[in-house]
Amino acid sequence: MGEAEKNxxxxxxxxxxxxxxxxxxxxxxxxxxxxxxxxxxxxxVLVLLLFMxxxxxxxxxxxxxxxxxxxxxxxxxxxxxSQVSTLVPVDTxxxxxxxxxxxxxxGRDVFARMLQGSFVSLSIGFIAVxxxxxxxxxxxxxxxxxxxxxxGIMTVDTLIMRFTDVMLCFPxxxxxxxVVALLPPSIYNIMIVIGVTSxxxxxxxxxxxxxxxxEQDFVVAAQAMGLPERRIIFLHMVPNAIAPVLVSxxxxxxxxxxxxxxxxxxxxxxxxxxxxxxxxxxxxxGFIFDAPWLFFIPGLAILVVVLAFNLVxxxxxxxxxxxxxxx
Amino acid sequence: MWSxxxxxxxxxxxxxFIVSVIAHGVxxxxxxxxxxxxxxxxxxKPEDIVKIRxxxxxxxxxxxxxxxxxxxxxxxxxxxxxxxxxxxxxIWDRFLNSLPLFILATIIVWTLSFPTGIKxxxxxxxxxxxxxxxxxxxxxxxxxxxxxxLAILWVVAVLGVPVIGMxxxxxxDAMPWFQGMDRIWHLxxxxxxSALGGIAVLSRYVRSQMLEVIGQDYVRTARAKGLPEDxxxxxxxxxxxxxxxxTMFGFLLPGLIGGSVIFEQIFAWPGLGRLGYDAIxxxxxxxxxxxxxxxxxxxxxxxxxSDLLYAVADPRIxxx
Numbered sequence: 001m002g003e004a005e006k007n008x009x010x011x012x013x014x015x016x017x018x019x020x021x022x023x024x025x026x027x028x029x030x031x032x033x034x035x036x037x038x039x040x041x042x043x044x045v046l047v048l049l050l051f052m053x054x055x056x057x058x059x060x061x062x063x064x065x066x067x068x069x070x071x072x073x074x075x076x077x078x079x080x081x082s083q084v085s086t087l088v089p090v091d092t093x094x095x096x097x098x099x100x101x102x103x104x105x106x107g108r109d110v111f112a113r114m115l116q117g118s119f120v121s122l123s124i125g126f127i128a129v130x131x132x133x134x135x136x137x138x139x140x141x142x143x144x145x146x147x148x149x150x151x152g153i154m155t156v157d158t159l160i161m162r163f164t165d166v167m168l169c170f171p172x173x174x175x176x177x178x179v180v181a182l183l184p185p186s187i188y189n190i191m192i193v194i195g196v197t198s199x200x201x202x203x204x205x206x207x208x209x210x211x212x213x214x215e216q217d218f219v220v221a222a223q224a225m226g227l228p229e230r231r232i233i234f235l236h237m238v239p240n241a242i243a244p245v246l247v248s249x250x251x252x253x254x255x256x257x258x259x260x261x262x263x264x265x266x267x268x269x270x271x272x273x274x275x276x277x278x279x280x281x282x283x284x285x286g287f288i289f290d291a292p293w294l295f296f297i298p299g300l301a302i303l304v305v306v307l308a309f310n311l312v313x314x315x316x317x318x319x320x321x322x323x324x325x326x327x
Numbered sequence: 328m329w330s331x332x333x334x335x336x337x338x339x340x341x342x343x344f345i346v347s348v349i350a351h352g353v354x355x356x357x358x359x360x361x362x363x364x365x366x367x368x369x370x371x372k373p374e375d376i377v378k379i380r381x382x383x384x385x386x387x388x389x390x391x392x393x394x395x396x397x398x399x400x401x402x403x404x405x406x407x408x409x410x411x412x413x414x415x416x417x418i419w420d421r422f423l424n425s426l427p428l429f430i431l432a433t434i435i436v437w438t439l440s441f442p443t444g445i446k447x448x449x450x451x452x453x454x455x456x457x458x459x460x461x462x463x464x465x466x467x468x469x470x471x472x473x474x475x476x477l478a479i480l481w482v483v484a485v486l487g488v489p490v491i492g493m494x495x496x497x498x499x500d501a502m503p504w505f506q507g508m509d510r511i512w513h514l515x516x517x518x519x520x521s522a523l524g525g526i527a528v529l530s531r532y533v534r535s536q537m538l539e540v541i542g543q544d545y546v547r548t549a550r551a552k553g554l555p556e557d558x559x560x561x562x563x564x565x566x567x568x569x570x571x572x573x574t575m576f577g578f579l580l581p582g583l584i585g586g587s588v589i590f591e592q593i594f595a596w597p598g599l600g601r602l603g604y605d606a607i608x609x610x611x612x613x614x615x616x617x618x619x620x621x622x623x624x625x626x627x628x629x630x631x632x633s634d635l636l637y638a639v640a641d642p643r644i645x646x647x
Contacts, residue, residue, distance in 0.1 A: 038461065162342065169346045169623040173588060174603055175353075178615055181607045182357035254468065261470045262589055266604065278470075285476060299473040307468035314464070 032319035039315020045308035053122045056115030068116045068275055072107035077291045102293045104283070110297060113275040120276045124191050124260050125253035131195025133249050136202025137238060139164070143203070144210020145233055161207070164200050172197050173259070180263060185271045190263065194256050202245055209241035243320050250313035254306040261302055277302050339627045346623040351393045354612055360385065361408045361610040383408055400617060409611045418602065418617060424493065425587060425598035431518035433579060436525035444533025449560060451538065459530065466527035475520045475593045482516055490516045492595045517594040521587065536568040573640045574633035580625040
């Protein structure tokens with residue numbers, strides 16, 4: 001039963017009419033999203049994390065106190081909240097002389113490393129997903145818009161969708177592992193490989209959306225007005241097809257962060273000068289008895305952040321689901 | 328029907344061929360070669376490298392290498408670069424090791440997800456629904472090896488269940504009964520751990536399918552004519568909600584390879600995933616490519632079977 005219909009039964013047609021007229025799609029999305037308390041908590045966590053990542057990048061770059069690569073061998077394996085030893089040079093001591101999250105096997109400040117890692121882990125997630133969304137929209141859009149065009153023996157649509165099927169046949173994690181292991185270790189390779197192997201879902205639903213949108217009046221009108229095709233595609237059609245892409249991109253960032261930590265566990269992750277949560281965690285697993293904080297802090301941090309991305313993604317999916325909107 | 332099957336099989340064979348060409352290209356074009364695994368080895372002289380490259384056909388053009396690989400694979404004579412053992416028996420052994428882990432994990436996933444998902448759908452919005460949702464999201468958000476390490480610590484300390492490898496060393500002389508029990512105990516924790524993610528995903532999927540069906544008119548009709556609630560849920564709703572899951576059987580097969588690398592590594596399980604991992608470490612191209620090939624073949628076979636199953640299970644679908 002639709003919102004308007006329900007209100008009519010309650011005898012308040014004015015309010016229903018108002019709701020129909022004045023609510024923009026975003027307002028409606030936001031009203032439904034806000035009702036999901038878990039998703040709101042997730043959103044708050046993500047906003048905090050974003051600030052932390054940017055601040056962390058700035059602090060670890062420019063402030064020597066937060067330099068994650070400062071080695072203080074006198075202070076190795078200090079538990080969280082312990083005092084800095086007096087042997088450490090004054091200018092490299094942590095803030096207030098306290099290791100908030102302890103130190104690791106080389107006496108590096110875990111807090112500083114986590115700060116730096118938050119930026120690196122997030123950028124792996126965002127760039128990998130950015131690549132996959134770009135490829136997905138491009139191929140899905142081409143297949144959806146120019147699908148009927150013939151190239152030799154097959155149509156554009158067949159060509160692109162068969163290629164998508166081919167990519168879906170690869171065991172994804174095994175493929176990522178193979179390529180990352182064979183290429184020289186670099187953080188950019190990891191981002192690219194994760195991105196290039198995860199665009200298939202996006203391409204599929206962008207194509208489906210485009211097939212539906214192509215027949216709609218506003219697209220036909222735009223074509224009739226003689227707008228250039230790239231303008232129709234990017235300014236008129238992509239914004240209308242973007243909602244499901246955003247949902248899967250949000251969940252994709254979560255998956256990319258987990259994939260990076262799994263690669264780190266197998267020894268193919270981001271290499272030492274960069275700290276990521278994944279490699280702090282997999283380095284920490286060797287000290288699980290002697291220094292449990294090296295294992296639990298990054299592990300719980302990954303859990304909380306990935307959970308936040310998943311909750312926000314699911315909240316968005318629910319709020320955008322037309323079937324659930326009616327209730 | 329038969330023409331559909333035939334045409335579909337042909338299409339899939341073409342896809343498989345393209346997949347194998349791409350995989351072959353990726354593996355061979357990427358830097359890093361079997362000869363470079365151990366560059367610091369003083370006994371490895373330049374002339375040895377030349378000899379190795381010649382023996383493995385590494386100097387030939389790519390399409391010839393592909394032809395050699397396919398010829399050896401199809402005639403069953405493909406040899407590993409690493410130890411010159413035949414690849415297919417090697418993979419088959421590991422496959423047999425992975426199989427019990429996979430089967431038990433699948434059984435755990437399917438038996439736990441359905442009751443949880445159905446109950447969550449029936450009591451939509453209740454505390455049960457919200458807490459299972461939260462637990463499910465937590466399970467897919469936790470790095471698999473983090474949770475497994477915690478489980479290992481806890482299980483070894485509290486329950487005394489063995490967790491590493493497939494069997495306890497030195498049990499070879501024990502009675503078959505004890506050996507069997509030992510095998511089963513070793514299976515429990517790894518399969519439970521690799522099942523957790525699946526439970527989370529599948530139970531959410533069951534829930535959304537049930538919700539979809541419960542909102543349908545025929546369920547309302549069944550309620551309206553005064554049937555008991557149990558009969559409405561399990562007879563009218565569940566039977567229709569089950570339909571999409573028929574197809575999921577097809578997607579299970581590839582999970583045998585892709586998903587198992589991490590868990591087999593953690594639990595020192597000598598399965599297919601670890602074989603692949605070791606092959607990657609030693610640049611053992613024939614093994615990497617063959618595992619990849621088998622995985623792609625399984626995926627294609629899986630989607631094919633699920634299409635057929637769907638047509639059998641759903642009378643509305645006709646294959647042309």
